[in-house]
Amino acid sequence: WDLPDPILRGDRVLARACDDLAGVAAMLVLLQKLGRKRARGEVYCLFTRAEEVGFIGALGAARARTLPSDTQVISVETSSTLPHAPVGGGPIVRVGDRVAVYSPDLTAFCVRVAQELADRRKGFTFQRKLMDGGACEANAFLAHGYAATGICLALGNYHNMHVARQRIASEFVSLKDWAGMVELFEA
Numbered sequence: 001w002d003l004p005d006p007i008l009r010g011d012r013v014l015a016r017a018c019d020d021l022a023g024v025a026a027m028l029v030l031l032q033k034l035g036r037k038r039a040r041g042e043v044y045c046l047f048t049r050a051e052e053v054g055f056i057g058a059l060g061a062a063r064a065r066t067l068p069s070d071t072q073v074i075s076v077e078t079s080s081t082l083p084h085a086p087v088g089g090g091p092i093v094r095v096g097d098r099v100a101v102y103s104p105d106l107t108a109f110c111v112r113v114a115q116e117l118a119d120r121r122k123g124f125t126f127q128r129k130l131m132d133g134g135a136c137e138a139n140a141f142l143a144h145g146y147a148a149t150g151i152c153l154a155l156g157n158y159h160n161m162h163v164a165r166q167r168i169a170s171e172f173v174s175l176k177d178w179a180g181m182v183e184l185f186e187a
Contacts, residue, residue: 015171091127096130136150
C-alpha cells in the first residue's frame, strides 16, 4: 500500500504498521532502561511471529516451554480502539478478549501496579478493559497452563482500515499511551 512514512501528528504516531511494532519498541526500551539501571530480577521479552494467522509463534513457544512453566506472561500488543477504550486514554490492562478472561490474579497485579503509578505520577493514566473485538496471544499461553494477561494500546485504523471512509489508511497510536506503557512495564 502506498502509505506515507511514519509521522508524528500532535500526540499521534501514524505509520504503515503500529501493530505490533509499538509493543516491540516498548519492550526494547524497557530492556534498555532496566540495563541502564542495572535492575535486579528476571525479565523475558519473547518476540513471536505469525500472530495474525493463528498465534503460530506464541503457540510454538508455549508448546516448547520456551519460557519456564512458572513464568507469568503479559501479552503486549495493540488492539482496535473501541468506544469505551479510546486512543489517548492511556495503556490498557486487558482483562480478556472475545475468547477468554485472562488470569485474574495477574491482571489484578497489573492493575494494582498501574494504579500505584497513577497515584504517584501526575499525568499517568491507564485503562482496565475487556477488549472483546478480537483475540490475543495470551490465549496461547493460557491454553498451555501459563498465567497470562495482556497490556495493549488502543490502535486507530486497525489493520490499516479507516472504517468511516472505507479506505486504506495509516494505523495510529498515542505517543503518550506508548510512553505510559513503557512506564507501566518498568514499574
